[in-house]
Amino acid sequence: MLKGKFSFLKFLMTVVMVLAIVTEICEIKASAEDIKSSEIEIICLFDMDGTLTPSRQAMTEKFAKWFYDFINKNETYIVTGSDIGKIKDQIPENIYEKIGGIYASMGNELYKKGKIVYRRDFKPKKSLLKRLEAYRKNTKYPGQLYPNYIEKRCGMINFCVLGRDCPNEARVEYGKWDAVNGERLEIQKELTKLFKELDIVIGGAISIDIVPKGFGKEQVADRVRKTYPKSLIVFVGDRTEEGGNDYSLAQRLLQLGNSEVIAVKDPEDTIKCLENYMTKRK
Ligand SMILES: [Mg+2]
Numbered sequence: 001m002l003k004g005k006f007s008f009l010k011f012l013m014t015v016v017m018v019l020a021i022v023t024e025i026c027e028i029k030a031s032a033e034d035i036k037s038s039e040i041e042i043i044c045l046f047d048m049d050g051t052l053t054p055s056r057q058a059m060t061e062k063f064a065k066w067f068y069d070f071i072n073k074n075e076t077y078i079v080t081g082s083d084i085g086k087i088k089d090q091i092p093e094n095i096y097e098k099i100g101g102i103y104a105s106m107g108n109e110l111y112k113k114g115k116i117v118y119r120r121d122f123k124p125k126k127s128l129l130k131r132l133e134a135y136r137k138n139t140k141y142p143g144q145l146y147p148n149y150i151e152k153r154c155g156m157i158n159f160c161v162l163g164r165d166c167p168n169e170a171r172v173e174y175g176k177w178d179a180v181n182g183e184r185l186e187i188q189k190e191l192t193k194l195f196k197e198l199d200i201v202i203g204g205a206i207s208i209d210i211v212p213k214g215f216g217k218e219q220v221a222d223r224v225r226k227t228y229p230k231s232l233i234v235f236v237g238d239r240t241e242e243g244g245n246d247y248s249l250a251q252r253l254l255q256l257g258n259s260e261v262i263a264v265k266d267p268e269d270t271i272k273c274l275e276n277y278m279t280k281r282k
Contacts, residue, residue, distance in 0.1 A: 040075050042281075043100075043224060043231045047246050048080035050238035051270055053090045055205045056171070063267050064092045070274065071099050075228075079103040079220045079235075081209050081245055083153045084111060106211055107220035108155025121155050122212045128195060132159050135187055143173055155215045159187075160207035175205045184208055188243070203245035217245065221252035221259075233259040234277070236270060 046052050052067065053059045059067070070076065077100050080087060084104045088096065096102070102111045110117040129150065136149050139161045146163030158164070161183060162174040178184050184202050191200040191210070199216050203209040209216075224233055235253055237246030240263045253259035262277060264270045 040228060040231050042074060043228050043233045044070075044074050044076045045079050045220070045224065045233065045235040045249075046076065046270070047235075047237035047239070048078055048082060048087065048090065049204050050266060051236055051264055052078065052267060054267065056086075056090070058090050059092060059095075060267065063271070064095060066271050068092075068095055068098065071095065075100050075231075077101045077103060077220075077224065079107060079217055079249060081106050081153075081156070081158065081203050081217070084109065103217075103220045103223075105154040106156050106209065106215060106217050107223065108153075108215055110223075119154055120215070122215060124152075124157055124210070125195075128157075128191075128198075128210070131191070131194070132157075135159075136161055139183065140181070141174060141177055141183065143170060143177070146170065155211065157210040158203070158207050159210060161187075162206050164207070166206075171206050178206070185243075199248065201245045201248070202243055203239075209245055216248045218248035218252035221249055221256055225253075225256050231258075234262060235259065236262045236264055236274065238264050238266065 049055045052063065078087070078091070080103070082090075082104065084102070087102060087104055091102075097113060100112075101117070103109070104111060108121065109119045132150050136145070139145070141161060143162075145161070146166040148164040149160050149162070151158040151160070151164055162170060166174070184207075188200045188202055188208060191198070191208075197213060199209075199211045199213055201209045201211065201216070221233075233253055233256075235246070235250055237244075237250065240246040240250040240261055250261040254261060262273050264273050
């Protein structure tokens with residue numbers, strides 16, 4: 001009986017010792033990560049469509065070569081409204097595997113080395129869905145319409161009167177028509193008035209992103225700043241102007257400080273601007 005008590009005590013002591021060692025290892029690991037993140041001088045965030053790739057198209061070979069070299073030298077993240085499926089279609093696998101992280105669906109999901117780190121979602125009101133149906137039904141766009149016009153993504157809705165399953169020519173045609181007729185702008189204004197709890201943002205070439213306040217790209221600014229409290233954060237995007245889908249992130253970063261925003265026109269311009277920027281910093 002006494003022997004039994006002793007061996008139980010011995011077992012308990014062993015468990016306590018093992019726990020102490022494991023805790024110590026975790027603490028060492030955590031402090032090493034803290035040091036690592038505070039030592040990184042500059043964190044680069046890139047929008048995807050229109051910044052790293054042509055809108056909804058794969059990254060060009062020339063750009064991929066330049067970008068792979070860039071992410072090897074700089075701690076880099078992608079921040080995009082697209083979901084992970086579309087990102088995989090547009091970004092080459094070597095970049096997807098190598099990059100610091102990918103904030104997908106407006107930052108409502110984070111992927112690192114192909115694995116999900118976190119995910120947050122929301123349920124749209126029926127009144128919102130009804131109104132989107134009405135916009136599609138009553139559009140004055142004279143061309144053909146395509147399926148998949150309300151696309152539910154993690155933490156957001158992407159609405160596209162034309163329909164996302166359209167061929168590229170239709171996308172270009174609608175984009176031109178919308179630039180003259182301002183359909184997306186009109187929808188954006190109306191929805192903003194009706195649904196105060198939502199952010200309505202013109203995104204990409206043909207669609208509108210609908211996101212609950214706080215679920216937009218701006219959340220990435222707070223998350224990245226928390227991970228890298230002392231680093232300079234540089235954000236590169238093609239729609240950083242007011243009303244554009246990079247605007248909220250750009251503004252939040254500037255508000256938090258020690259951040260810079262680089263506005264670009266297209267992927268070619270991204271290479272030019274970043275090379276100039278990095279040369280000036282040397
Ligand atoms: Mg863009």
